[in-house]
Each structure stands twice: as C-alpha cells, then as structure tokens.
Amino acid sequence: MRAAARYAxxxxxxxxxxxxxxxxxxPNPRRYAEFVAGxxxxxxxxxxxxxxxxxxxxxxxxxPLSLWHGQFMSLAVFAGSAQFIALGLIASHASFAVxxxxxxxxxxxxxxxxxxxxxxxxxxxxxxxxxxxALLTDEVFAVAWAHxxxxxxxxxxxxxxxxxxxxxxxxxxxxxxxxxxxFGAAFPGLQSLGLDFAMVATFIAIVxxxxxxxxxxxxxxxxxxxxxxxxxxxxxLGLLGAVLAGVVVGVVLSRPGSPRxxxxxxxxxxxxxxxQRTAGAGQ
Amino acid sequence: xxxxxxxxxxxxxxxxxxxxxxxLGERLVFPPLVRTALGFVPVTVLTAIIVPMAVxxxxxxxxxxxxxxxxxxALAAVVVSALTKRPLLTIAVGLGVFFLWxxxxxx
Numbered sequence: 001m002r003a004a005a006r007y008a009x010x011x012x013x014x015x016x017x018x019x020x021x022x023x024x025x026x027p028n029p030r031r032y033a034e035f036v037a038g039x040x041x042x043x044x045x046x047x048x049x050x051x052x053x054x055x056x057x058x059x060x061x062x063x064p065l066s067l068w069h070g071q072f073m074s075l076a077v078f079a080g081s082a083q084f085i086a087l088g089l090i091a092s093h094a095s096f097a098v099x100x101x102x103x104x105x106x107x108x109x110x111x112x113x114x115x116x117x118x119x120x121x122x123x124x125x126x127x128x129x130x131x132x133x134a135l136l137t138d139e140v141f142a143v144a145w146a147h148x149x150x151x152x153x154x155x156x157x158x159x160x161x162x163x164x165x166x167x168x169x170x171x172x173x174x175x176x177x178x179x180x181x182x183f184g185a186a187f188p189g190l191q192s193l194g195l196d197f198a199m200v201a202t203f204i205a206i207v208x209x210x211x212x213x214x215x216x217x218x219x220x221x222x223x224x225x226x227x228x229x230x231x232x233x234x235x236x237l238g239l240l241g242a243v244l245a246g247v248v249v250g251v252v253l254s255r256p257g258s259p260r261x262x263x264x265x266x267x268x269x270x271x272x273x274x275x276q277r278t279a280g281a282g283q
Numbered sequence: 284x285x286x287x288x289x290x291x292x293x294x295x296x297x298x299x300x301x302x303x304x305x306x307l308g309e310r311l312v313f314p315p316l317v318r319t320a321l322g323f324v325p326v327t328v329l330t331a332i333i334v335p336m337a338v339x340x341x342x343x344x345x346x347x348x349x350x351x352x353x354x355x356x357a358l359a360a361v362v363v364s365a366l367t368k369r370p371l372l373t374i375a376v377g378l379g380v381f382f383l384w385x386x387x388x389x390x
Binding site: 069073086088096103104109111112129199200203209222225231239247251 | 285286287293308313321323326337339345361365368370378381
C-alpha cells in the first residue's frame with residue numbers, strides 16, 4: 001500500500017504545477033475516497049486475475065527466461081495475454097519481430113477501450129493521460145467504464161477512481177506473478193509434467209465463452225486450422241497469417257448483407273466494446 | 284540482455300497502443316470496418332495459439348488420437364467452458380483431465 005500511495009501522489013503533483021484551468025475542482029478528501037473506491041471496485045477482478053498471475057510466473061520458470069525477467073515483464077508490459085503468448089513464442093524460438101507484432105495484434109483491442117473512455121479523460125493534463133493509459137487493462141476498463149458511464153463527460157469527472165482501480169490491478173498482478181515465480185522455482189520438476197498445458201486451458205477458458213455467434217466461431221476455426229497447417233512457416237509467421245485470415249472471415253460474415261452478421265457492423269460508435277469477461281490473462 | 288530488449292519492446296508497443304487515443308484524441312477516428320475487425324482479434328489469436336499446441340504438442344505432425352493428453356485435456360476444457368462459461372472451473376477440469384491422462388491412463 002505504501003507504493004500505491006507514493007504513485008498516487010505523482011500525478012497529483014503534476015496537476016498542481018500545471019496551468020491547466022481547474023483540472024480538479026474536487027477537494028482532497030474526495031480524491032482519496034474516489035481512489036479507494038476505485039481500488040475496492042476492482043477487488044473481484046483482482047481475485048480473478050490471481051491464478052493467471054501465478055500460472056504466468058510458474059510458466060516463466062519452465063522456459064529460458066530467468067526469474068527477474070518474468071517479474072520485469074509483468075512490471076513493464078502489464079498485459080496478461082500478451083505476456084502468456086510471448087512465453088509460448090519464446091519457447092518455440094520465434095523471432096523478436098514476430099513476438100512484437102503479436103504483442104501489437106493482441107493488444108489492439110485496447111484501442112477500443114481507450115476510444116470509449118477518451119471523452120472522460122480528454123480534459124486531463126498529458127501526464128495523467130499517459131499514466132491512465134498505461135494502466136488500461138481489460139479489467140480496469142470494465143471498472144472505469146462502469147464508473148464513468150454514470151456521469152456525463154466533462155471537466156468535473158475525476159480520474160482518481162480510474163487511477164485507484166488501475167494501481168490496484170497493477171500491484172495485484174506484480175504480487176501474483178512473484179508468487180508464481182517462487183512457486184515454480186521451488187518445484188522445478190513442474191516443467192517435465194507439461195505445465196504449458198495450463199496455458200492451453202487458460203486460453204480455452206477465455207475463447208470459448210466469446211464464441212457467441214457463428215461469425216466468431218468461423219473466425220476462430222479458420223485461424224486455428226490455418227495456424228496448424230502453417231506451423232512450418234519461418235519465425236512463426238504462420239500464426240500471424242492465420243490470425244489475419246480468421247479476422248477476414250469474421251469481417252466478411254459481419255457484413256450487413258451476410259446471413260448471420262446483420263447486427264455486427266451496425267454497432268453505434270458510442271457503444272462500448274465487449275470486454276473480455278475473463279480476468280488476468282485478458283489483461 | 285536480449286530478453287530485456289524483447290520485454291522493453293513489448294512494453295513500449297503495449298503502452299503506445301493503450302495511450303494513442305488518449306493522447307491523439309479526436310484526431311484518431313476508426314472506420315466501422317476497423318472496429319469490426321478488431322473485435323475478432325482476441326478469439327483468432329488465442330485459437331491460433333491453442334490449436335497447434337493441443338493437436339501437435341511435439342511439433343511433428345498431428346497427433347489426433349486418444350493417446351495425446353494435450354488434446355484430450357483441451358477437449359474436456361472446451362466442453363466445460365461451453366457448458367458453464369466459468370474460467371476457473373474450465374482450467375481446473377482441463378488441467379485435471381490432462382494430468383490424469385498423462386499420469387494414470389497412459390501409464
């Protein structure tokens with residue numbers, strides 16, 4: 001909690017130095033209360049993310065990365081699914097370029113989250129927006145959106161709830177990553193058991209509930225089948241090709257004229273994107 | 284050292300993606316087609332990773348048989364997830380079937 005308090009002070013000091021017109025009309029106790037409320041609203045998400053942090057940490061110990069690499073990745077990247085995928089790609093000797101491209105693709109959904117929340121942060125100083133953006137995981141988006149949507153966008157919407165939620169999630173991810181790293185280091189025999197299957201099970205738990213319509217199922221089946229057949233491509237490029245093909249299939253089936261996808265492109269731009277309803281690995 | 288570069292690159296990419304709209308604001312507009320395409324990214328990426336790991340765990344051709352514990356465990360996880368939509372139960376059952384298959388059934 002000391003770390004949380006220290007970080008919380010940082011953007012506050014930036015504010016008091018800026019000439020931005022009245023960025024925070026609320027009095028100080030109110031900020032603290034909102035910060036705590038944001039953290040408290042995130043507790044269910046933190047519980048859900050805990051097992052994924054432990055699995056991530058344990059998987060690190062079965063690969064070529066050292067323990068501090070694993071913690072460093074959680075500290076610097078703070079994106080569960082991208083971190084899991086990177087471990088799998090590192091183990092299969094993918095090139096850095098492919099790992100970075102995959103990171104980009106996996107995290108592109110965050111663009112939808114920040115587009116949804118942008119009206120509520122656009123009045124803040126740049127420092128605030130850079131910090132809040134760094135903390136914007138699936139879970140934090142869900143909490144922040146549930147909070148913001150009760151208020152009209154404007155200068156009087158406080159970012160402290162968002163910050164409390166993001167920092168709570170961040171510290172939680174660090175804690176459970178460390179637990180997993182220590183667990184994996186204490187039981188080095190785990191890797192011979194085929195623990196990487198934990199990653200397969202985790203991803204299945206994320207994907208299957210999202211296959212709510214034929215177009216999603218078709219996109220997933222296309223990507224999965226092609227990823228299998230294109231395994232031999234160098235640098236794991238077959239993975240990217242399979243993803244691209246799956247997305248194209250999904251988009252084609254979403255066109256208004258297609259039999260099943262009439263509602264997909266009719267999305268209003270104001271409608272929030274679907275949040276991945278699974279904690280941790282969806283970060 | 285090399286892995287530090289890799290991780291820093293991942294961190295930079297993730298941060299740029301998350302902050303781009305917050306920083307650029309209204310100058311960044313997404314056509315509906317792009318928004319639709321982005322909606323298919325999570326399921327396609329994750330499935331593209333799962334299928335080869337489950338179907339050919341040793342990277343040497345398909346092992347479509349009941350003697351492949353990864354495949355059996357994955358199918359169990361798919362069934363549980365489709366029926367319950369509960370992530371932790373899915374992972375627990377999937378791992379349980381996998382370890383049971385690997386340690387008991389195939390022994």
